[in-house]
Amino acid sequence: MIYSRSDVHVIQGIFVVPYKSPDAPLPTLADVAEQAGVSTATVSRCLNSPDKVGKSTRDKVMSAVHELGYSPNFGARALAAKRTNTIGAVIPTMDNAIFARGLQAFEEALNENGLTLLVASSNYEPDREERQIRTLIARGADALLLIGYDRDPGIYEFLSRQGIPTVVSWAHDPTQPQASVGFDNRAASRDLAAHVISLGHRNIGYITANTASNDRARDRVRGARDAMEQAGLDPNGLYLAQTRYSIMNGAEACGALLTKHPDITAIMCGNDVLAVGALRQAQKLGLTVPDDISITGFDDIEISLITEPALTTVHVPHRKMGHAAARYLIDTILSDTPPAPVAPLTTDLCLRGTLAAPKSQI
């Protein structure tokens, strides 16, 4: 992949936001200290490591805190402690059950550990992703969750120079240097494709997202090709259609594929959303699924269960992955030594109603 860009490290606040101060100035640590009759150091300790303070002092301080309605100033805290207890995540979009579910689990795990989630979305655009990464760092994120490996190496360098622990998720590739918590898209796709082929399908279509800067999508296509090769078929015989993730796009791509290659007996899809679209389109064209044509998805999100027939797909443990990614980042932040690499998560074939042997074989 080719990147060209200028290496700009400053995130400017483009908008100057006039600050409206609260009518009454908020109480500070010093106010609490005075009210409790102790030093600011003691108040700070009460709040951050209560066990280092005597019980009676602690009580005095805490009641002063409540009386004044004190809440520590974030900026000051971040500045002095050099930590924000905030973790950033840059995802393509929340508007997709895949990421939403994993992100929700990620947030929950962070929250249990006293950390807060900063979110930004890239809309699958590399430039925008880079900007978002820099923005989150500029917003003080202590660590970062990124989706997939594909990005300018300069970004990884920047992150490392800033000392920001980063984890790549939704993918796992042991040959890559970045820490990851994810699964092997290629192998999972290969397994599913192998099964499709074993049922007798020879003319297979594949509807994928743009593979240019999306290693997950690319690996899923590669996995399907791997399976063809292993079965002695020409991997270039895979009929490809490329589009953006959406039900409608899946439907369109399905129509196009079937028009151009009427001999297709199975259409594999890069994710469930595309598959649902393809399924509907096939049915709209008067085809019976899976008798006339088989369709498979990827991800196993909720909709794969409500189609008729239910969608054959690959189950990805999104919640588990979100949790594990959070766990990894937390461990990284807490200990100075980087934690042991996380083994790839396993995926499972979900054989449901949209896949069967091709008619000619029956």
Add this chain to the structure above:
Amino acid sequence: MIYSRSDVHVIQGIFVVPYKSPDAPLPTLADVAEQAGVSTATVSRCLNSPDKVGKSTRDKVMSAVHELGYSPNFGARALAAKRTNTIGAVIPTMDNAIFARGLQAFEEALNENGLTLLVASSNYEPDREERQIRTLIARGADALLLIGYDRDPGIYEFLSRQGIPTVVSWAHDPTQPQASVGFDNRAASRDLAAHVISLGHRNIGYITANTASNDRARDRVRGARDAMEQAGLDPNGLYLAQTRYSIMNGAEACGALLTKHPDITAIMCGNDVLAVGALRQAQKLGLTVPDDISITGFDDIEISLITEPALTTVHVPHRKMGHAAARYLIDTILSDTPPAPVAPLTTDLCLRGTLAAPKSQI
């Protein structure tokens, strides 16, 4: 400046970026100032209001910035400027297309204005929500997005004392003092129910989320009762089933409702997720929808289009709402005077395949 690969090792075409701990301290404003031969004030101005600085000076400063790879320290900035350019949102869960989609739009709008989104989830638990609100404030959120009105008045008081602009969304009630960007759940539900009743349905079930601390759910039920009353029916004749949002729970509630009240001819649901579950359950019980029983949803999320038949529901403009909520908050922060109240967003009835006149009427 082009990305420098000087300290990146290439192994088999893979960039291995050494994980440099931030031992080398990051450059500060003062470093940039020294390198550029100006004062820190000038550097700061270059970054925050470039037009206040002479062109030649600005160029000097910016090249120093690039040379050093400078990126401003967030904590220091927040402390000095009393602003984080960060907006918080506390939502029940991202794991639901309703909130995910609205939140995505919210994030996009914030981002276009140089603001970043902090997210926390409450899982529909009031205590947890309160904790999350306090957490986001402690994390320096400049403003807050909250879902619905229902919460301890003390929270609103706290927010106002902290001077945190807040907007309530996913609901709109002009009788409430809080600013809101949302729609009238009660009226929307009433309209749908009125239509259901006008078709001849008299024995109606309603599957709702827990209404105890969820004004949206409560208002939707109330709207249905309003419609019954207006039609001269006993509003207490509405058969209620209460459960958590999920397809499976919707199915279960549907089964329970039909067992207990076999005379039901229409089941309205508090949202589309419940409705999809109810639809499947009805079909599993051998009923034909809408001939034997009608089913309606609420929200108009993507799945309402892929069921068979497609779901009759209420369209809620989630993306529009997310955008408008962001806009409102941005305006509030920008100007000292609170912006004009936002008119409630309109919802639309989506009459699709799951609603028809009851059989006895035909």
Add this chain to the structure above:
DNA sequence: TAAATAAATGAAAGCGCTTACATTCAACCC
């Protein structure tokens, strides 16, 4: 009981930035 040790607390030095105010200097006016 005195000395040694541990626990609790305080004093104060920053953390890196923004910004009010002071200063400089060139351009402009009558």
Add this chain to the structure above:
DNA sequence: GGGTTGAATGTAAGCGCTTTCATTTATTTA
């Protein structure tokens, strides 16, 4: 030409917290 003005820049005072180090007080030990 002296005075005025305004733009450009510098000086330095915080912002509110954490944390090191010194000090005081309580506890233990020989």
